[in-house]
Amino acid sequence: MDTKVNLAGVELKNPVMTASGTFGSGEEYSEFVDLSRLGAVVTKGVANVPWPGNPVPRIAETKSGMMNAIGLQNPGIDVFCRRDIPFLKQFDTKIIVNVCGKTMEDYCEVVERLGEEEVDMLEINISCPNVKEGGIAFGQNPKAVEEITAEVKKRAKQPVIMKLSPNVTDITETAKAAEAGGADVLSLINTLTGMKIDIHRRAFALANKTGGLSGPAVKPVAVRMVYQVANAVKLPVIGMGGIETAEDAIEFLLAGASAVSVGTANFYNPSATVQVAEGIEDYLERYGFEHVSDLTGLVK
Amino acid sequence: MSKYKGQAAVIFQEQIATDIYSLWIEVPCMASEAKPGQFLSLYTQDGSKLLPRPISICEIDKLQGRLRLVYRVTGKETGTELFSRLESGDTLEVMGPLGNGFPLENPGRAFLIGGGIGVPPMLELAKQLPGAKQIIAGYRDELFLTEDLERYGELYVATEDGSAGTRGNVLDAVREHGLAADVIYACGPAPMLRALKAYAEEYGIVCYISLEEKMACGIGACLACVCRSKETDSHSNVHNKRVCKDGPVFLSTEVEI
Numbered sequence: 001m002d003t004k005v006n007l008a009g010v011e012l013k014n015p016v017m018t019a020s021g022t023f024g025s026g027e028e029y030s031e032f033v034d035l036s037r038l039g040a041v042v043t044k045g046v047a048n049v050p051w052p053g054n055p056v057p058r059i060a061e062t063k064s065g066m067m068n069a070i071g072l073q074n075p076g077i078d079v080f081c082r083r084d085i086p087f088l089k090q091f092d093t094k095i096i097v098n099v100c101g102k103t104m105e106d107y108c109e110v111v112e113r114l115g116e117e118e119v120d121m122l123e124i125n126i127s128c129p130n131v132k133e134g135g136i137a138f139g140q141n142p143k144a145v146e147e148i149t150a151e152v153k154k155r156a157k158q159p160v161i162m163k164l165s166p167n168v169t170d171i172t173e174t175a176k177a178a179e180a181g182g183a184d185v186l187s188l189i190n191t192l193t194g195m196k197i198d199i200h201r202r203a204f205a206l207a208n209k210t211g212g213l214s215g216p217a218v219k220p221v222a223v224r225m226v227y228q229v230a231n232a233v234k235l236p237v238i239g240m241g242g243i244e245t246a247e248d249a250i251e252f253l254l255a256g257a258s259a260v261s262v263g264t265a266n267f268y269n270p271s272a273t274v275q276v277a278e279g280i281e282d283y284l285e286r287y288g289f290e291h292v293s294d295l296t297g298l299v300k
Numbered sequence: 301m302s303k304y305k306g307q308a309a310v311i312f313q314e315q316i317a318t319d320i321y322s323l324w325i326e327v328p329c330m331a332s333e334a335k336p337g338q339f340l341s342l343y344t345q346d347g348s349k350l351l352p353r354p355i356s357i358c359e360i361d362k363l364q365g366r367l368r369l370v371y372r373v374t375g376k377e378t379g380t381e382l383f384s385r386l387e388s389g390d391t392l393e394v395m396g397p398l399g400n401g402f403p404l405e406n407p408g409r410a411f412l413i414g415g416g417i418g419v420p421p422m423l424e425l426a427k428q429l430p431g432a433k434q435i436i437a438g439y440r441d442e443l444f445l446t447e448d449l450e451r452y453g454e455l456y457v458a459t460e461d462g463s464a465g466t467r468g469n470v471l472d473a474v475r476e477h478g479l480a481a482d483v484i485y486a487c488g489p490a491p492m493l494r495a496l497k498a499y500a501e502e503y504g505i506v507c508y509i510s511l512e513e514k515m516a517c518g519i520g521a522c523l524a525c526v527c528r529s530k531e532t533d534s535h536s537n538v539h540n541k542r543v544c545k546d547g548p549v550f551l552s553t554e555v556e557i
Binding site: 021022023024028032044053058061063064070073074075076079215264267270 | 305343347348349350351352395513514515516517519520521522523524525526527535536537538539540545
């Protein structure tokens with residue numbers, strides 16, 4: 001049985017990775033899972049300088065989901081390179097660094113800096129709904145997506161994944177724009193913008209008023225968007241959005257994803273990633289598939 | 301430090317006041333590690349409620365491998381209401397023990413101050429802390445755990461409606477009885493902790509406060525439950541300590557509340 005997948009020339013031992021922002025840089029989860037069992041660890045977004053993030057409360061639970069407005073709190077690229085990359089290098093897994101920024105220059109600075117580091121891929125976060133500048137401001141406009149993809153690609157030493165926002169009318173437009181800009185891989189979906197009101201306090205549940213909805217509640221939207229994008233572009237797609245079991249992950253593969261990320265499930269099941277990886281192997285064996293890549297886009 | 305995630309056996313549960321429940325669970329590997337001031341993540345069996353509920357440890361029985369959790373039911377159809385239906389023989393999914401807990405070196409006379417649902421962690425602390433202990437428990441109206449608490453120190457009570465003890469808050473009780481201390485250990489609502497932080501600064505005494513914030517992962521990864529810290533935090537290099545991992549207990553001087 002072959003669980004390996006190839007993303008833009010980078011070979012992952014299996015298609016299971018972590019969704020940015022749900023796994024830190026892996027340290028907190030290494031008590032629960034062997035990181036070497038994962039195809040890749042995708043780190044929490046890192047910017048050129050430390051970001052303090054949003055005021056609390058930053059999260060609120062909703063039915064079968066949760067909303068967050070963390071606001072990309074991160075220690076900045078210097079601490080990240082000094083501490084988090086060496087930590088992850090101890091494990092036999094690929095390192096994918098999620099990059100965030102407020103301006104084009106911010107993104108480019110981080111991308112250039114990472115060119116000197118032993119990381120395998122870069123994921124560019126142009127879809128965070130919780131920061132005022134940057135983030136989603138780039139991700140909702142196809143022209144801006146193409147432009148930032150091209151600028152990042154000019155400077156990147158590693159393959160570039162563009163992470164797309166679902167908060168658009170037609171996600172194939174931003175997907176095609178990223179492809180036109182030279183992206184190597186696409187990942188989707190980031191969170192869906194939502195709102196929750198506490199009727200007893202008569203106030204927003206989140207200090208940021210709005211937040212990004214994630215968890216099982218968003219999975220059907222995510223599967224639909226992965227299917228649309230996989231059929232609209234030639235690039236490999238990393239699918240995510242509400243995956244908590246291998247069955248969920250396999251839906252994404254069948255819809256057209258080459259790999260999958262486990263996100264919110266890490267918060268309530270720290271072992272979710274490894275359980276998904278094991279469950280995919282069981283599925284391949286049960287149905288007699290030799291390669292996990294045979295599942296990709298099987299349902300047309 | 302090792303964290304356990306798995307099933308705990310429910311030994312006994314009873315309601316001890318309006319909406320306040322006392323739950324004993326058996327989970328030896330956690331009981332042997334747990335410290336006062338730490339908390340557990342409790343998981344509901346309702347798949348639509350994704351996130352664990354952080355609940356503080358009220359008592360630790362290492363001999364029998366048991367933990368006591370005293371918590372408030374926060375409303376109909378909430379996770380805590382589901383926990384309140386657990387009966388002996390049931391199981392409950394838990395993770396922990398989580399967080400740092402209170403330091404146990406008592407430099408002299410101590411105030412152990414709990415407000416509302418912040419009272420429960422003071423019980424195990426009172427059992428384990430050496431030296432002279434003055435326990436001040438503040439309630440809106442209805443008392444709970446007072447009989448347990450008075451076994452381990454001098455107990456003073458404050459109620460907002462004056463139905464028992466001092467009318468007012470915990471500091472009103474301190475003043476009414478002319479109490480003094482060299483160190484404060486406290487858990488309770490933010491306004492109470494803010495007042496104690498100011499009191500400790502005024503009298504130049506050490507004050508440990510246990511904070512509460514909305515949490516997702518409970519292990520320091522998601523960065524939801526941060527509090528503003530005076531110094532740059534070691535994790536994110538800003539001024540945001542993580543309540544779940546760096547806390548929940550902080551020196552009052554190291555956080556802004």
